Amino acid sequence: MKTGGRAGERSPEPLAPNYIEHIAGARTRLAGAPDNSGRSNPPNVCFVDVDDTLIRSAGSKRIPMSRTIERVRELHDRGVELYCWSSGGAAYSFQAATEAGIADCFAGYLSKPHVIIDDQPPAEWRGVTCLHPNQAGSMWADEIIGKPLP
Numbered sequence: 001m002k003t004g005g006r007a008g009e010r011s012p013e014p015l016a017p018n019y020i021e022h023i024a025g026a027r028t029r030l031a032g033a034p035d036n037s038g039r040s041n042p043p044n045v046c047f048v049d050v051d052d053t054l055i056r057s058a059g060s061k062r063i064p065m066s067r068t069i070e071r072v073r074e075l076h077d078r079g080v081e082l083y084c085w086s087s088g089g090a091a092y093s094f095q096a097a098t099e100a101g102i103a104d105c106f107a108g109y110l111s112k113p114h115v116i117i118d119d120q121p122p123a124e125w126r127g128v129t130c131l132h133p134n135q136a137g138s139m140w141a142d143e144i145i146g147k148p149l150p
Helices: 019-030 066-077 090-099 133-137
Strands: 045-049 055-058 061-064 081-086 106-111
Touching: 045 066, 066 081, 066 133, 081 090, 090 106
Parallel strands: 045 081, 081 106
Antiparallel strands: 055 061
C-alpha cells in the first residue's frame, strides 16, 4: 500500500497494470452457479512455472520445453484457467510465455508469492496436486485435470 492523498490515508497499489481487469474477472468467475453445498463451482485452475518448467536455460541459450507447452495448450483447449508465474516476476512470466508462443493460453501472469496468508498450508489444500514437469509431460491433459478421456 502506498500512502496517498491526505496524511495517513492509504490507497491500494495495484499488483499489475491491469489490476482492475483481474478483479472484474475474478468477480465474474466467483458469480458461477453454486453446487448443492452452496459453494460456487470454480473452474479448474492451473499455475505453470517458467524456469525449468516452460523454458530451460543452458548458459545463455533458452530452450522451450515442448512437452510442457503441449500440455498447456491442451489444458487451455479443455477450459482450464491457466496462470503463468515465476519468482522472476509477472513481466518475466509474460515474456517467457510469449517466447514459447503460448501467451494467449494464460488468464494472467504473476510473481510467485513470498508469503501466503491462509488457515491451511498449501500441502493441505483440498484437490491441489503439484506435478513435476516430467510428470505433467507424460500425462494427458484429461488425466491432469481428473476428467475421463473421451
